[in-house]
Amino acid sequence: MKVSPAVRHLRAQDAQRVRWRNGLGWTREIYAEHAVGDDNWSWRLSIADIEQPAAFSRFEGVERELMLLSGDGLVLRFEDGQHADLQPPHARLRFDGGRAVSGEPAGPGVSALNLMWRAPQIVAETWHRPLVGTMVVFVDPGDCWVVHVLGGHARLIGDSVPAHAEQGDTLLLYAHQARTRYVLDGGGALVLARFSPRQDRAPAGDLPGGI
Structure with missing residues (x-):
């Protein structure tokens, strides 16, 4: 839902459930950003539901980051012998989407936040x-x-356009014609990501009172 031309509020219940590209699992697609006139996304945000050991789809030229959202843990096993154990509550790993990897959930199943971006075009933090x-x-x-609201709630206040996001919801914030200041208020836990066109720039870093 567009709150304004520069703010979108994506509600958890509106995410579309789609098959993995390799057909071995399901994902809830939150959003995919497309450049004007380009059918391919430049970056994508989704939640993977992993109920049994399965190979992940491979995406050449794509970087991805996986963060555990729920469940007892997820082991990622790469074809080259590397493995990573994502433990609760929210362990995460960044890796090349073109690598062959499978996921083995602990317990009855897990869900994981999946961020993907085309590395030649996009820088992600x-x-x-x-x-x-x-x-x-x-x-x-x-x-x-x-x-993305992991828990609790967040709302835009002050000079920003009002929007109230609950657990599982996502806000997309864009600039107006110039650098734009947004104020978030609330209580809980967030995942924040910045997607930028690839160019020489300094990282955002940790700033007092904000990011």
Whole structure:
């Protein structure tokens, strides 16, 4: 749902459930960003539901980051012998989407937040942050900031367009014609991601009172 031309509120219940590209599992697609006139997405955000050991789809030229959302843990086994154990509550791993890898859930199944972006086009930075009170986010033209609510709630306040996001919801924040300041308020935990066109730029880093 568009709150304004620069803000989108994606509700958890509106995510579309689709098959993995290799047909071995299911994912809930939250959003895929497409450039004008391009049928291929430049970055994508989804939640994978992994109920049994399965090979992941391979995406050449794509970087991806996987974060455990729920369940007792997920072991990622790569074809070259590397393995990673994602433990609760929210362990994560960034890796080349073209690598052959399978996932083995602990217990009856897990869900994992899956961020993917085309590395030749996009630079991605991610943070896992508590939200206690207010947080300020500055969005530059051409960038998109993703605010995914892991737990609790978050709302845009002050000079921002009002929007209230509950657990599982996602906010997409874009700039107006110039750098745009957004103020988040609430309580809980967030995943924040910044997707930027690839160019020489300094990382956002950790700034007092904001990101």
